[in-house]
Amino acid sequence: MNEMMVQTMNFGVPMIYMWLLMILAIALYFMPTIVAGYRHHSSLFLIVVLNILFGWTMLGWLLLLVWACFGDQYSTWSRPAEKKCPYCAEYIKSEAIKCKHCGSDLTKAPT
Numbered sequence: 001m002n003e004m005m006v007q008t009m010n011f012g013v014p015m016i017y018m019w020l021l022m023i024l025a026i027a028l029y030f031m032p033t034i035v036a037g038y039r040h041h042s043s044l045f046l047i048v049v050l051n052i053l054f055g056w057t058m059l060g061w062l063l064l065l066v067w068a069c070f071g072d073q074y075s076t077w078s079r080p081a082e083k084k085c086p087y088c089a090e091y092i093k094s095e096a097i098k099c100k101h102c103g104s105d106l107t108k109a110p111t
């Protein structure tokens with residue numbers, strides 16, 4: 001009887017760790033969603049849906065995490081290969097010699 005009481009009391013302490021572990025597991029499970037959200041991924045909605053559906057499969061989770069981390073390199077928040085047109089202020093390719101928005105010749109420096 002006394003032994004059983006001790007066992008019940010001891011069980012209360014690891015329960016906190018159980019909860020912490022569960023929160024950690026959930027956070028880990030939604031890691032692709034968290035990363036995609038942090039990076040303002042253009043396919044964020046799709047990643048969230050696929051994360052919920054296929055996150056439990058290790059391969060699906062891993063692929064989503066890679067996609068969230070390295071995919072979507074030309075999103076709106078980072079424009080590595082784009083410049084602003086000096087005539088119409090629209091974003092165009094940095095290699096462009098003619099603006100696709102206003103048709104201005106970009107080989108001549110704007111005055």
Ligand SMILES: [Zn+2]
Nearest residue numbers: 085088099102
């Ligand atoms: Zn332009």
